[in-house]
Amino acid sequence: xxxxxxxxxxxxxxxxxxxxxxxxxxxxxxxxxxxxxxxxxxxxxxxxxxxxxxxxxxxxxxxxxxxxxxxxxxxxxxxxxxxxxxxxxxxxxxxxxxxxxxxxxxxxxxxxxxxxxxxxxxxxxxxxxxxxxxxxxxxxxxxxxxxxxxxxxxxxxxxxxxxxxxxxxxxxxxxxxxxxxxxxxxxxxxxxxxxxxxxxxxxxxxxxxxxxxxxxxxxxxxxxxxxxxxxxxxxxxxxxxxxx
Numbered sequence: 527x528x529x530x531x532x533x534x535x536x537x538x539x540x541x542x543x544x545x546x547x548x549x550x551x552x553x554x555x556x557x558x559x560x561x562x563x564x565x566x567x568x569x570x571x572x573x574x575x576x577x578x579x580x581x582x583x584x585x586x587x588x589x590x591x592x593x594x595x596x597x598x599x600x601x602x603x604x605x606x607x608x609x610x611x612x613x614x615x616x617x618x619x620x621x622x623x624x625x626x627x628x629x630x631x632x633x634x635x636x637x638x639x640x641x642x643x644x645x646x647x648x649x650x651x652x653x654x655x656x657x658x659x660x661x662x663x664x665x666x667x668x669x670x671x672x673x674x675x676x677x678x679x680x681x682x683x684x685x686x687x688x689x690x691x692x693x694x695x696x697x698x699x700x701x702x703x704x705x706x707x708x709x710x711x712x713x714x715x716x717x718x719x720x721x722x723x724x725x726x727x728x729x730x731x732x733x734x735x736x737x738x739x740x741x742x743x744x745x746x747x748x749x750x751x752x753x754x755x756x757x758x759x760x761x762x763x764x765x766x767x768x769x770x
Contacts, residue, residue, distance in 0.1 A: 535572065535626040536561070540619040541600070547685040550651065551617065552592070552604040555625065563594050565658035566634030571603075572626040573615040587612050591630060592654040593661065604654050604685065634659065634763060636670070637735055643671040645728050647719065647748050649740025650678055652767045653686055656739060664696045671699040673728055677718070677744065680709040703727055719744070721751045735761045742766040 538555040546552045573585040593602040607613050619625070636644065636659070646656050653676060663670065674693075678684040684704065693700050706712040717723055728734055736757060738748045745766050752762055 535570075535628055537624050538601075538627050540621060540623045540625065542621065543617070543619070546604060548680075548682045549607045550604060550683070550685050551607065552602055553616065553619070554600060554602050555627075556598075556600050557627070558599060561596075561629055563591070563596065563630045564632060564634075565662040566655060567591055567594075567630035567632035567658075568655070569601075569630050570628040571616075573612060573619075574623075574625075575611075575615070583610075583612070585612055585615060588631075590655040592657050594630075594658060604651065606651050634737065634765075640669045641671070643673070643728075643730055643734040644737065645673045645675070645731075645734045646737045646739070647675045647724075648677065648738075649744040650683065650767070651685065652739035652741075652765070653690075655765055655767075656737060657686065657689075659737075660690075660693050660697070660700075664693070668697070669699075671701075672697060673701040673703070673734075675703045675705065675719075675723075675727060677705045677707060677740065680706050681712065701727070719748050719751060721754055724751055724755065731755055731757065736763070738762070738764045740767055 536557060536559040538557040541554045541556055543551050543553045568588050568590045570586055570588050575585060589603045589605065591601050592604050595601070605613065605616065607617060648656060660672070663672065674690065676684070676690065681687070684706070687704070690702055694702055703715055705715040705717060707716055707718055709716070724731060736752055738745045745764050749762060749764055
């Protein structure tokens, strides 16, 4: 995510949390401010200090908004727990606690031509950056052919699997490929990204717009393969999840 100048912070109230995968939790907040938001946006969240776990980066992080409900004024985020002060503070929130968040930011832009094919190549918790794009596509009846290739180590670490499966019936041209790279008993795809992988699942790759989200090494590997396939810069959007 490209860091930007931070403007005025707003206040959101913690409502609830639920576990959605191995060491992965979803957190729901309510807000009262009038905000502008579009699918793929993220926000900067600042937490209050309650525990003694050191964190040289402080208690502010940028986090993708996985789901936004402007009518009910609620949003949800999801993170993988790690041993950092920010994660400890986030997971320790009690109902009614408040946090600070900024107006949403984002650079994810879909092509205006309705039938341009889209490919989302996602690793792990990076799926949170694009869930709202699929939800919006359902709401607006998008005509974009969409391919989602979702890499995880195992089914245990895969989040929103059932939700993603449901998009196959809600979107008219949605293709979903799970790749479990470290699960021996998985019957499906288990390869990591490669030129052959991309060509096999996205045969019209030269006309496709690509959206890459995940760990930095994965994103770089995907981007390198796309350049080898002569995909133009303007057809590639990338967002690295560095962990915190």
